[in-house]
Amino acid sequence: MATDTTSPVQTSPSPAEPEPYNPLPPLAKRTQDYGAQIEYWSGIPSTVDGMLGGYPQLSRADLQQSSNFLAKLKPQMAAPADGIRRGVDCGAGIGRITKGLLAKHLDVIDIVEPVKKFTDELLLANPELHSAGRIGDIYNVGLESWHPTEGKYWLIWNQWCLNHLTDKDLISYLARCARALTPTGLIVVKENNTSTPSPPASDTEDTDTDTDITDNTHDIFDPEDCSVTRTDGKFRRIFAKAGLLVVKSELQRGFPERLKLYPVRMYALRPAPAKESK
Numbered sequence: 001m002a003t004d005t006t007s008p009v010q011t012s013p014s015p016a017e018p019e020p021y022n023p024l025p026p027l028a029k030r031t032q033d034y035g036a037q038i039e040y041w042s043g044i045p046s047t048v049d050g051m052l053g054g055y056p057q058l059s060r061a062d063l064q065q066s067s068n069f070l071a072k073l074k075p076q077m078a079a080p081a082d083g084i085r086r087g088v089d090c091g092a093g094i095g096r097i098t099k100g101l102l103a104k105h106l107d108v109i110d111i112v113e114p115v116k117k118f119t120d121e122l123l124l125a126n127p128e129l130h131s132a133g134r135i136g137d138i139y140n141v142g143l144e145s146w147h148p149t150e151g152k153y154w155l156i157w158n159q160w161c162l163n164h165l166t167d168k169d170l171i172s173y174l175a176r177c178a179r180a181l182t183p184t185g186l187i188v189v190k191e192n193n194t195s196t197p198s199p200p201a202s203d204t205e206d207t208d209t210d211t212d213i214t215d216n217t218h219d220i221f222d223p224e225d226c227s228v229t230r231t232d233g234k235f236r237r238i239f240a241k242a243g244l245l246v247v248k249s250e251l252q253r254g255f256p257e258r259l260k261l262y263p264v265r266m267y268a269l270r271p272a273p274a275k276e277s278k
Contacts, residue, residue: 032166033226034142038114040225046121051093061254062264063100066159066190069250069266070105076247077154078184085154086136088112090143091161095122102157103129110136110153112146144169148180156180159190163227167238174242178271187244187269190252192262193232194220232265244269 044050052058079085088110089098095111102109109129113119119138129135139146144165148156156177162170177187220229230238239246252264 032164032228034144034164037164037226038142041115042117046094046118048094048096051096055259058255059096059100062252063097065250065252065254066097066101066266067104069188069248069268070101070155073186073188073248073268074105076184077186080154080182080184084108086110086152087155087157088148088153090146090156090158091164092119092122094118095126097157097159098122098135099126099129102155103134106134106155108134108136111138112141112143113138114140114142116140143173146173147176150179151182153177153180154182154185156185156187157190158188160192162189162191163229164225170238171242174239174244174269178243178269181271185270186247189235189239189267189269190264191235192229193235193265194218194229195263229262232263235265235267239267239269240272243272245272 048056048059085106086108087102087106089095089102090112092098092111092113093115098109098111111119111122113122119140123130123135123138126135142164143158143161162173165173174187181187218231219234221227222229236246246267247270248266248268250266252266255261255264
């Protein structure tokens with residue numbers, strides 16, 4: 001399960017305090033409960049306030065920097081062969097990002113969101129996009145169960161949703177997304193990071209083994225919504241394991257420091273070139 005709802009309002013421990021000890025076994029040895037995630041988010045109001053955990057004032061700064069990030073990426077994203085810039089909002093929630101960001105950059109936007117009441121609200125609140133055919137296919141499934149058509153998307157946007165997936169499911173999901181891209185398309189991931197650093201992925205790291213993703217020492221598990229917050233280094237190792245290269249990365253700016261939020265980072269990804277056989 002995943003939805004645009006594991007908002008930036010997950011607060012980070014004060015710099016003067018160590019991050020709380022997480023007495024849970026490594027993610028590889030436990031299963032995140034997707035059913036419990038659906039139950040949790042089904043009880044959240046279908047509003048921007050609900051999507052952002054009670055901090056709707058963060059939406060403007062979030063959407064603005066995301067738009068700036070996309071604008072920087074566009075020079076390396078030649079238009080698709082058919083001229084239609086088709087994208088997908090993964091974990092779309094009520095369509096805050098669909099309307100506030102993606103509709104400004106894409107021609108058609110598909111929706112992946114497991115909580116049907118959220119997509120019902122998305123359609124109700126965006127009749128102009130829907131009637132114009134700019135809202136495409138709607139998939140009421142979790143990302144762990146979504147299998148996109150190969151070569152379909154110019155942009156695959158994932159925000160505050162991938163922390164609901166186990167490491168294993170996240171790698172499989174991202175690998176499917178890589179196959180779903182057009183030749184010039186990109187995947188964007190925008191997620192919280194834990195403040196505690198972990199060793200970054202190495203360009204020479206052997207990603208054919210599991211040793212690069214099994215260290216979850218710095219992952220922070222949230223039992224309330226059954227999500228996990230990963231380090232920047234952990235994300236980069238997962239991307240490498242899924243066969244993806246980070247072509248650009250930026251930290252989100254403009255959120256009030258007084259809220260003590262986790263850092264939020266954007267990653268632009270594309271498939272890594274195939275390795276030559278020795």
